[in-house]
Amino acid sequence: xxxxxxxxxxxxxxxxxxxxxxxxxxxxxxxxxxxxxxxxxxxxxxxxxxxxxxxxxxxxxxxxxxxxxxxxxxxxxxxxxxxxxxxxxxxxxxxxxxxxxxxxxxxxxxxxxxxxxxxxxxxxxxxxxxxxxxxxxxxxxxxxxxxxxxxxxxxxxxxxxxxxxxxxxxxxxxxxxxxxxxxxxxxxxxxxxxxxxxxxxxxxxxxxxxxxx
Amino acid sequence: xxxxxxxxxxxxxxxxxxxxxxxxxxxxxxxxxxxxxxxxxxxxxxxxxxxxxxxxxxxxxxxxxxxxxxxxxxxxxxxxxxxxxxxxxxxxxxxxxxxxxxxxxxxxxxxxxxxxxxxxxxxxxxxxxxxxxxxxxxxxxxxxxxxxxxx
Numbered sequence: 529x530x531x532x533x534x535x536x537x538x539x540x541x542x543x544x545x546x547x548x549x550x551x552x553x554x555x556x557x558x559x560x561x562x563x564x565x566x567x568x569x570x571x572x573x574x575x576x577x578x579x580x581x582x583x584x585x586x587x588x589x590x591x592x593x594x595x596x597x598x599x600x601x602x603x604x605x606x607x608x609x610x611x612x613x614x615x616x617x618x619x620x621x622x623x624x625x626x627x628x629x630x631x632x633x634x635x636x637x638x639x640x641x642x643x644x645x646x647x648x649x650x651x652x653x654x655x656x657x658x659x660x661x662x663x664x665x666x667x668x669x670x671x672x673x674x675x676x677x678x679x680x681x682x683x684x685x686x687x688x689x690x691x692x693x694x695x696x697x698x699x700x701x702x703x704x705x706x707x708x709x710x711x712x713x714x715x716x717x718x719x720x721x722x723x724x725x726x727x728x729x730x731x732x733x734x735x736x737x738x739x740x741x
Numbered sequence: 742x743x744x745x746x747x748x749x750x751x752x753x754x755x756x757x758x759x760x761x762x763x764x765x766x767x768x769x770x771x772x773x774x775x776x777x778x779x780x781x782x783x784x785x786x787x788x789x790x791x792x793x794x795x796x797x798x799x800x801x802x803x804x805x806x807x808x809x810x811x812x813x814x815x816x817x818x819x820x821x822x823x824x825x826x827x828x829x830x831x832x833x834x835x836x837x838x839x840x841x842x843x844x845x846x847x848x849x850x851x852x853x854x855x856x857x858x859x860x861x862x863x864x865x866x867x868x869x870x871x872x873x874x875x876x877x878x879x880x881x882x883x884x885x886x887x888x889x890x891x892x
Contacts, residue, residue: 604814605814655820692793692794692810693793693794694794694810694838697837698836698837715816715821715823719816719818719820719821720816720820720821720823721820721821722819722820722821724820724821725821725825725826
Protein backbone atom coordinates (compact mmCIF):
# COMPACT_ATOMS: atom_id res chain seq x y z
CA UNK A 529 0.00 0.00 0.00
CA UNK A 530 1.34 3.38 -0.86
CA UNK A 531 0.14 6.88 -1.35
CA UNK A 532 -0.02 6.34 -5.10
CA UNK A 533 -3.32 4.53 -4.62
CA UNK A 534 -5.49 6.84 -2.54
CA UNK A 535 -8.78 5.30 -3.67
CA UNK A 536 -7.88 1.84 -2.44
CA UNK A 537 -6.52 3.21 0.79
CA UNK A 538 -9.75 5.09 1.32
CA UNK A 539 -11.83 1.95 0.97
CA UNK A 540 -9.57 0.00 3.26
CA UNK A 541 -9.46 2.60 5.97
CA UNK A 542 -13.22 2.88 5.71
CA UNK A 543 -13.54 -0.83 6.47
CA UNK A 544 -11.00 -0.56 9.17
CA UNK A 545 -12.82 2.20 11.02
CA UNK A 546 -16.10 0.31 10.64
CA UNK A 547 -14.48 -2.71 12.23
CA UNK A 548 -13.00 -0.65 15.01
CA UNK A 549 -15.97 1.49 15.94
CA UNK A 550 -18.50 0.04 18.39
CA UNK A 551 -21.73 -1.22 16.91
CA UNK A 552 -24.74 0.98 17.28
CA UNK A 553 -27.19 -1.42 15.68
CA UNK A 554 -26.62 -4.67 17.55
CA UNK A 555 -26.85 -5.05 21.26
CA UNK A 556 -23.83 -6.29 23.13
CA UNK A 557 -25.76 -9.38 24.20
CA UNK A 558 -26.65 -10.21 20.62
CA UNK A 559 -23.03 -9.79 19.57
CA UNK A 560 -21.89 -12.05 22.37
CA UNK A 561 -24.40 -14.74 21.43
CA UNK A 562 -23.51 -14.59 17.76
CA UNK A 563 -19.82 -14.57 18.61
CA UNK A 564 -20.23 -17.52 20.92
CA UNK A 565 -22.25 -19.60 18.45
CA UNK A 566 -19.88 -18.68 15.65
CA UNK A 567 -16.96 -19.62 17.82
CA UNK A 568 -18.47 -22.98 18.65
CA UNK A 569 -19.14 -23.69 14.97
CA UNK A 570 -15.65 -22.61 13.95
CA UNK A 571 -14.01 -24.54 16.75
CA UNK A 572 -16.14 -27.61 16.12
CA UNK A 573 -15.34 -27.46 12.44
CA UNK A 574 -11.68 -27.02 13.15
CA UNK A 575 -11.60 -29.99 15.47
CA UNK A 576 -13.68 -32.09 13.09
CA UNK A 577 -11.16 -31.45 10.35
CA UNK A 578 -8.40 -32.21 12.81
CA UNK A 579 -10.06 -35.51 13.66
CA UNK A 580 -10.64 -36.33 10.00
CA UNK A 581 -6.94 -35.95 9.37
CA UNK A 582 -6.29 -38.28 12.26
CA UNK A 583 -7.60 -41.43 10.63
CA UNK A 584 -5.84 -44.27 8.91
CA UNK A 585 -7.94 -43.61 5.81
CA UNK A 586 -6.58 -40.07 5.58
CA UNK A 587 -2.97 -41.20 5.79
CA UNK A 588 -3.57 -43.82 3.13
CA UNK A 589 -5.08 -41.26 0.77
CA UNK A 590 -1.51 -40.56 -0.35
CA UNK A 591 0.04 -43.41 -2.25
CA UNK A 592 3.42 -42.54 -0.73
CA UNK A 593 2.02 -43.76 2.57
CA UNK A 594 -0.18 -46.55 1.20
CA UNK A 595 2.27 -48.24 -1.16
CA UNK A 596 5.23 -48.30 1.19
CA UNK A 597 4.77 -48.12 4.92
CA UNK A 598 1.17 -49.36 5.01
CA UNK A 599 1.91 -52.50 2.98
CA UNK A 600 4.68 -53.38 5.40
CA UNK A 601 2.55 -52.64 8.42
CA UNK A 602 -0.12 -55.12 7.27
CA UNK A 603 0.06 -58.32 9.29
CA UNK A 604 2.38 -56.94 11.98
CA UNK A 605 1.37 -57.18 15.62
CA UNK A 606 -0.25 -53.75 15.62
CA UNK A 607 -2.41 -54.55 12.60
CA UNK A 608 -3.75 -57.90 13.73
CA UNK A 609 -3.21 -59.76 16.97
CA UNK A 610 -4.96 -62.14 19.29
CA UNK A 611 -6.80 -59.38 21.15
CA UNK A 612 -7.98 -57.55 18.03
CA UNK A 613 -6.91 -54.14 19.36
CA UNK A 614 -5.20 -52.17 16.61
CA UNK A 615 -2.77 -49.31 16.61
CA UNK A 616 -3.20 -47.26 13.43
CA UNK A 617 -0.88 -44.68 11.90
CA UNK A 618 -1.94 -41.65 14.00
CA UNK A 619 -1.80 -43.70 17.22
CA UNK A 620 1.96 -43.93 16.83
CA UNK A 621 2.70 -40.80 14.82
CA UNK A 622 0.36 -38.05 16.02
CA UNK A 623 0.60 -36.93 19.64
CA UNK A 624 -2.62 -36.89 21.65
CA UNK A 625 -2.08 -33.82 23.87
CA UNK A 626 -3.64 -30.96 21.94
CA UNK A 627 -0.70 -28.59 21.79
CA UNK A 628 1.71 -31.26 20.52
CA UNK A 629 -0.89 -32.46 18.07
CA UNK A 630 -1.18 -28.99 16.53
CA UNK A 631 2.59 -28.71 16.47
CA UNK A 632 2.90 -32.04 14.63
CA UNK A 633 0.09 -31.11 12.23
CA UNK A 634 1.85 -27.90 11.29
CA UNK A 635 5.06 -29.84 10.73
CA UNK A 636 3.13 -32.32 8.64
CA UNK A 637 2.02 -29.61 6.20
CA UNK A 638 5.59 -30.08 4.97
CA UNK A 639 4.48 -33.53 3.78
CA UNK A 640 1.89 -31.93 1.51
CA UNK A 641 4.64 -29.79 -0.01
CA UNK A 642 6.83 -32.84 -0.61
CA UNK A 643 3.83 -34.64 -2.05
CA UNK A 644 3.52 -31.89 -4.65
CA UNK A 645 7.26 -31.97 -5.28
CA UNK A 646 7.06 -35.75 -5.65
CA UNK A 647 10.00 -36.24 -3.29
CA UNK A 648 9.16 -39.86 -2.55
CA UNK A 649 6.65 -40.73 -5.27
CA UNK A 650 8.37 -43.96 -6.33
CA UNK A 651 9.58 -46.91 -4.30
CA UNK A 652 13.18 -46.14 -5.24
CA UNK A 653 12.94 -42.52 -4.16
CA UNK A 654 11.24 -43.61 -0.96
CA UNK A 655 13.92 -46.14 -0.09
CA UNK A 656 16.61 -43.56 -0.82
CA UNK A 657 15.10 -41.00 1.53
CA UNK A 658 13.87 -43.52 4.06
CA UNK A 659 16.80 -43.44 6.45
CA UNK A 660 16.31 -39.70 6.85
CA UNK A 661 12.59 -40.03 7.57
CA UNK A 662 13.20 -42.87 10.01
CA UNK A 663 15.83 -40.82 11.84
CA UNK A 664 13.32 -38.00 12.29
CA UNK A 665 10.85 -40.42 13.85
CA UNK A 666 13.42 -42.04 16.12
CA UNK A 667 14.70 -38.69 17.33
CA UNK A 668 11.15 -37.50 17.94
CA UNK A 669 10.19 -40.61 19.90
CA UNK A 670 13.39 -40.57 21.89
CA UNK A 671 12.87 -36.95 22.85
CA UNK A 672 9.32 -37.59 24.03
CA UNK A 673 10.24 -40.78 25.88
CA UNK A 674 8.12 -42.72 23.36
CA UNK A 675 5.01 -40.91 24.49
CA UNK A 676 2.80 -42.41 21.78
CA UNK A 677 3.76 -45.98 22.70
CA UNK A 678 3.02 -45.21 26.31
CA UNK A 679 -0.50 -44.11 25.47
CA UNK A 680 -1.24 -47.80 25.16
CA UNK A 681 1.69 -49.59 26.81
CA UNK A 682 2.58 -48.71 30.36
CA UNK A 683 5.85 -49.90 31.85
CA UNK A 684 4.23 -49.82 35.26
CA UNK A 685 1.44 -52.10 34.09
CA UNK A 686 3.71 -54.69 32.47
CA UNK A 687 3.22 -58.04 34.17
CA UNK A 688 6.78 -59.18 33.66
CA UNK A 689 6.01 -62.64 34.95
CA UNK A 690 3.74 -63.19 32.00
CA UNK A 691 6.22 -61.97 29.42
CA UNK A 692 8.61 -64.23 27.57
CA UNK A 693 12.02 -64.54 29.17
CA UNK A 694 13.80 -62.35 26.62
CA UNK A 695 11.36 -59.50 27.16
CA UNK A 696 11.34 -59.92 30.94
CA UNK A 697 15.12 -59.66 31.26
CA UNK A 698 15.44 -56.64 29.04
CA UNK A 699 12.44 -54.78 30.43
CA UNK A 700 13.47 -54.96 34.05
CA UNK A 701 16.88 -53.73 32.97
CA UNK A 702 15.42 -50.98 30.80
CA UNK A 703 13.34 -49.60 33.63
CA UNK A 704 16.41 -49.20 35.82
CA UNK A 705 18.54 -47.67 33.08
CA UNK A 706 15.83 -45.27 31.99
CA UNK A 707 15.68 -46.52 28.43
CA UNK A 708 12.68 -45.86 26.27
CA UNK A 709 10.67 -48.14 23.99
CA UNK A 710 12.12 -46.90 20.72
CA UNK A 711 15.67 -47.62 21.93
CA UNK A 712 14.96 -51.32 21.51
CA UNK A 713 11.86 -51.55 19.35
CA UNK A 714 12.86 -50.05 16.04
CA UNK A 715 11.22 -51.43 12.94
CA UNK A 716 8.19 -52.49 14.94
CA UNK A 717 5.63 -51.51 12.31
CA UNK A 718 7.64 -51.07 9.11
CA UNK A 719 10.74 -52.43 7.48
CA UNK A 720 13.98 -50.82 8.46
CA UNK A 721 16.00 -48.77 5.97
CA UNK A 722 19.45 -49.90 4.88
CA UNK A 723 22.07 -48.67 7.33
CA UNK A 724 19.59 -48.58 10.20
CA UNK A 725 21.96 -50.06 12.79
CA UNK A 726 24.71 -47.60 11.98
CA UNK A 727 22.24 -44.73 12.22
CA UNK A 728 21.06 -46.11 15.54
CA UNK A 729 24.58 -46.01 16.98
CA UNK A 730 25.09 -42.47 15.72
CA UNK A 731 21.81 -41.37 17.24
CA UNK A 732 22.67 -42.90 20.58
CA UNK A 733 26.12 -41.30 20.54
CA UNK A 734 24.69 -37.91 19.68
CA UNK A 735 22.41 -37.84 22.71
CA UNK A 736 25.20 -38.44 25.14
CA UNK A 737 25.72 -42.15 24.79
CA UNK A 738 23.01 -42.95 27.33
CA UNK A 739 22.35 -46.14 25.44
CA UNK A 740 25.12 -48.35 24.16
CA UNK A 741 25.95 -49.32 21.48
CA UNK B 742 -16.26 -91.60 -48.14
CA UNK B 743 -18.61 -89.96 -45.64
CA UNK B 744 -19.04 -93.10 -43.59
CA UNK B 745 -15.27 -93.52 -43.54
CA UNK B 746 -14.80 -90.07 -42.02
CA UNK B 747 -17.57 -90.77 -39.55
CA UNK B 748 -15.95 -94.05 -38.55
CA UNK B 749 -12.55 -92.42 -38.07
CA UNK B 750 -14.12 -89.62 -36.06
CA UNK B 751 -15.91 -92.18 -33.91
CA UNK B 752 -12.74 -94.20 -33.41
CA UNK B 753 -10.81 -91.06 -32.48
CA UNK B 754 -13.49 -89.94 -30.07
CA UNK B 755 -13.53 -93.35 -28.44
CA UNK B 756 -9.77 -93.49 -28.19
CA UNK B 757 -9.58 -90.01 -26.72
CA UNK B 758 -12.46 -90.68 -24.39
CA UNK B 759 -10.86 -93.91 -23.18
CA UNK B 760 -7.57 -92.11 -22.76
CA UNK B 761 -9.17 -89.40 -20.75
CA UNK B 762 -10.97 -91.81 -18.46
CA UNK B 763 -7.84 -93.91 -18.11
CA UNK B 764 -5.85 -90.79 -17.14
CA UNK B 765 -8.57 -89.82 -14.72
CA UNK B 766 -8.37 -93.18 -13.01
CA UNK B 767 -4.61 -92.96 -12.73
CA UNK B 768 -4.69 -89.45 -11.23
CA UNK B 769 -7.31 -90.55 -8.75
CA UNK B 770 -5.21 -93.44 -7.55
CA UNK B 771 -1.89 -91.68 -7.02
CA UNK B 772 -1.53 -90.87 -3.37
CA UNK B 773 0.98 -88.42 -2.03
CA UNK B 774 2.90 -89.21 1.12
CA UNK B 775 0.45 -86.98 2.87
CA UNK B 776 -2.97 -88.61 3.19
CA UNK B 777 -4.65 -86.78 0.28
CA UNK B 778 -4.60 -87.49 -3.47
CA UNK B 779 -1.65 -86.09 -5.43
CA UNK B 780 -3.78 -83.86 -7.63
CA UNK B 781 -5.51 -82.18 -4.70
CA UNK B 782 -4.22 -79.25 -2.73
CA UNK B 783 -2.78 -80.10 0.66
CA UNK B 784 -5.09 -79.66 3.59
CA UNK B 785 -3.98 -76.64 5.61
CA UNK B 786 -1.78 -77.75 8.49
CA UNK B 787 -3.08 -77.49 12.02
CA UNK B 788 -1.99 -74.37 13.86
CA UNK B 789 0.52 -74.74 16.69
CA UNK B 790 1.92 -72.07 18.92
CA UNK B 791 5.64 -71.45 18.73
CA UNK B 792 7.30 -72.78 21.87
CA UNK B 793 9.18 -69.92 23.44
CA UNK B 794 11.79 -69.99 26.13
CA UNK B 795 12.54 -73.70 25.96
CA UNK B 796 15.92 -74.81 24.71
CA UNK B 797 15.71 -77.88 22.57
CA UNK B 798 18.32 -80.57 22.50
CA UNK B 799 20.25 -81.03 19.31
CA UNK B 800 19.53 -84.33 17.59
CA UNK B 801 23.03 -84.63 16.17
CA UNK B 802 26.31 -82.82 16.69
CA UNK B 803 26.30 -80.53 13.64
CA UNK B 804 22.68 -79.51 13.97
CA UNK B 805 21.99 -75.80 13.84
CA UNK B 806 20.30 -75.09 17.17
CA UNK B 807 16.55 -74.53 17.01
CA UNK B 808 15.38 -71.00 17.74
CA UNK B 809 13.77 -70.70 21.17
CA UNK B 810 11.72 -67.65 20.18
CA UNK B 811 9.46 -66.46 17.36
CA UNK B 812 11.20 -65.30 14.21
CA UNK B 813 8.45 -64.05 11.93
CA UNK B 814 8.63 -60.43 13.04
CA UNK B 815 12.35 -60.07 12.31
CA UNK B 816 13.20 -58.67 8.93
CA UNK B 817 15.90 -60.42 6.91
CA UNK B 818 16.58 -58.92 3.50
CA UNK B 819 19.26 -57.08 1.56
CA UNK B 820 18.76 -53.93 3.63
CA UNK B 821 18.94 -55.28 7.17
CA UNK B 822 19.07 -58.49 9.11
CA UNK B 823 17.43 -58.00 12.49
CA UNK B 824 18.79 -61.28 13.85
CA UNK B 825 22.23 -59.70 13.75
CA UNK B 826 20.98 -56.81 15.87
CA UNK B 827 20.85 -59.25 18.81
CA UNK B 828 23.17 -62.12 17.96
CA UNK B 829 26.18 -60.41 16.45
CA UNK B 830 28.94 -59.08 18.65
CA UNK B 831 28.84 -56.53 20.32
CA UNK B 832 25.04 -56.56 20.48
CA UNK B 833 25.07 -60.11 21.82
CA UNK B 834 26.53 -59.01 25.16
CA UNK B 835 24.05 -56.24 25.64
CA UNK B 836 21.06 -58.32 24.52
CA UNK B 837 22.20 -61.39 26.46
CA UNK B 838 21.75 -63.44 23.32
CA UNK B 839 24.08 -66.31 22.36
CA UNK B 840 26.83 -64.98 20.11
CA UNK B 841 26.87 -66.30 16.56
CA UNK B 842 29.61 -68.91 16.41
CA UNK B 843 32.76 -68.14 14.45
CA UNK B 844 31.91 -70.70 11.79
CA UNK B 845 29.38 -68.21 10.43
CA UNK B 846 32.20 -65.86 9.48
CA UNK B 847 34.17 -68.23 7.30
CA UNK B 848 33.77 -67.76 3.57
CA UNK B 849 33.73 -70.53 1.00
CA UNK B 850 37.53 -70.43 0.67
CA UNK B 851 37.92 -71.03 4.37
CA UNK B 852 39.02 -67.47 5.07
CA UNK B 853 37.74 -65.81 8.24
CA UNK B 854 35.89 -62.54 7.63
CA UNK B 855 34.64 -59.75 9.84
CA UNK B 856 31.01 -59.93 8.74
CA UNK B 857 28.65 -62.89 8.68
CA UNK B 858 29.38 -64.59 5.41
CA UNK B 859 26.85 -64.54 2.60
CA UNK B 860 26.30 -68.27 2.78
CA UNK B 861 25.07 -67.89 6.35
CA UNK B 862 23.21 -64.61 5.94
CA UNK B 863 19.72 -66.08 5.69
CA UNK B 864 19.51 -67.51 9.18
CA UNK B 865 16.14 -69.18 8.78
CA UNK B 866 17.55 -71.46 6.11
CA UNK B 867 19.11 -73.43 8.97
CA UNK B 868 17.61 -72.18 12.22
CA UNK B 869 13.90 -72.77 12.61
CA UNK B 870 11.62 -71.96 15.52
CA UNK B 871 10.27 -75.01 17.29
CA UNK B 872 6.68 -75.92 17.87
CA UNK B 873 5.15 -79.05 19.24
CA UNK B 874 3.63 -80.21 15.96
CA UNK B 875 3.11 -83.73 14.74
CA UNK B 876 5.26 -84.64 11.76
CA UNK B 877 3.35 -84.32 8.49
CA UNK B 878 4.78 -87.59 7.22
CA UNK B 879 5.55 -90.74 9.17
CA UNK B 880 9.28 -91.21 9.41
CA UNK B 881 11.87 -93.22 11.27
CA UNK B 882 14.20 -90.38 12.27
CA UNK B 883 16.00 -90.98 15.52
CA UNK B 884 18.28 -88.59 17.35
CA UNK B 885 21.93 -89.62 17.21
CA UNK B 886 22.17 -89.72 20.97
CA UNK B 887 24.43 -92.75 21.08
CA UNK B 888 27.95 -91.83 20.11
CA UNK B 889 29.87 -95.05 19.54
CA UNK B 890 33.16 -93.20 19.28
CA UNK B 891 33.19 -92.00 22.87
CA UNK B 892 36.25 -93.36 24.63
